[in-house]
Amino acid sequence: MGKQIIFLFALLGLLSPLSSLAQQSRVEVNAKADTDKIRIGEQVKLRLSATVEQPAGLTVVFPQVPDSLSHWEVVTRSKIDTAGDNNKKIFSQTLTITSFDSGHWDIPSFRFDVVQNAGGATDSAFTSPLGIDVGTITVDTTKAFKPIKAVRTVGWNFWDYWLYFAIGISGILIGIGLIVYFRSRPKKEVVKPVVPLIAPYDAALQQLQQLRGEKIWQQGDVKQYYTRLTDILRAYFEQQFNIPALEQTSEELLQHIKPVTILNQQRDKLRSLLTVADLAKFAKLHPSPDEHEAAIQQAIEIVEWTKPAVAKAPETVKEEIKQP
């Protein structure tokens, strides 16, 4: 028994410096609500504070408040704020709490831990519990139930629709801008078909006569003579009958004149002319002088033969114009 009493005193001796830490350093903790009476669901601002006299050499650890206390819900927590001067420091945190149960409910006391910086000795300080009345709405049960109110129309407000107005106006402005741009931009020059100053028929005949007059084959340049001769004919077919004759071989040309009846009637003559011309151009054939003369004569005959078709064209146009 004696030994137990000695151990108890020894333990008290050890704990006594710790328990008095808060008192020695004059640490004061406090919990204060902004009201002691609320209606159900209303919020209470609860301020937790710790005042420490300086110089303290202490660290105050604020309580970790859970989301729910008995009958109370914590809505928000502020950060710990520090204020004070050289003599004392005040640490505070504001909690917003609410209750959804009616009655008189206590906010429990909160524990602050006080830790001595030198040595690490720890002590605790507690706030006093607070009692708050949570009232409910009084219902007059003597009166009859009232119907639920109908949905009310909110009045028209420009600012509810300003974005739509802005988009609409922007669209209209862009549209107007595009119309103005497309109307005012420089128009592409319409490429007018080049109307030859001289009719293809006349030009071909003129060039053939000129070729004859130049006496090219007489000077020995047979290849050049036949090249010029076929070029004149091909250009004539291209302009007069819209056959891409300059880009076609002799065989292709003979195939493509088939639909042009008047030209097709001269097919054999044209074939013979093109064959001799190809031989002269690509195989260094030297036809006889008679053949040279016959070639140009054939070319003139082909052009002359197609004259009726050339003359017919303007009449057709006139008739078409007369028709309403």
Added chain:
Amino acid sequence: MENTSTDIRQLNEKIHQASAFVDLLNLELSKVIVGQRYMVDRLLIGLLAQGHVLLEGVPGLAKTLSIKSLSSAINAKFSRIQFTPDLLPADVVGTMIYNQQKNEFIVRRGPIFANFILADEINRAPAKVQSALLEAMQERQITIGDTTFKLDDPFLVLATQNPIEQEGTYTLPEAQVDRFMLKVVIGYPTKEEELHIIRQNLNPQNTAKINPVIQPADILEARKLVREVYMDEKIERYILDIVFATRNPEDYKLQKLKPLISYGGSPRASINLALAAKAYAFMKRRGYVIPEDVRSICFDVMRHRVGLTYEAEAENVTSENILSEILNAVEVP
């Protein structure tokens, strides 16, 4: 030396006589091949112009039969190589094997040592095998170990590609495709031709066999004559215009083709177009080239040498479309 009018006339007569075998060959081949005249003509062009042919067509269009028959008609050695993903270069060109009895390495020649090679489905083999074949095509010789072997002459490679199955294939790179003189796209026979094919194949009395009508030496002689076929400067310039139009279409008023072409024909395209045109003229039994000859083989020589852009592929524009536009725009001499 410049050809005179008389030279060309003599040459024309000479070629007219020398090219008579073309008709004989066609007659002999028609005993077993129905239709496909276009393909046979192109094979002959390749043979005469010393160029190789890439054939594109679905299976069953008598590709193997054609080259085999041509080989028999010329009395030449034929060899067929089926390209597969596991084929090795040594399987094509040959390799050295160890002879235990003689205690030495001996050369085992590959199937490429023949006059006519059918490289079936060339795009099924990996690049190293394709490369081995294409190198042999270009160099016309093979090196196995320390020894270089000259390949047989005439040497014609006919490679086939299947256009409908692209999965698991190794597409020939542009540089390799360029080594083929012609890329021929073959189609189905006509209804009448196919009817004839059915009858010919089902007839039990049909024992048609190709007999040799000429010898490989005749082909070598003909090749020399093909080179002699007269090509006028106007035709040469026409060929250049076509090839240059694939490179700079805007110079030929074809600006719209510019965004569709990624690259145009190389100088090898110009050479091959000229050579093939000469061979075509020879087959037509002429001693000179006319623009028709160039146009006739232009698609086969150029279609694999015109690179298309993504834009062209997105718009389903083919190299044939581009070449058509070019031929319709370039002035014929």
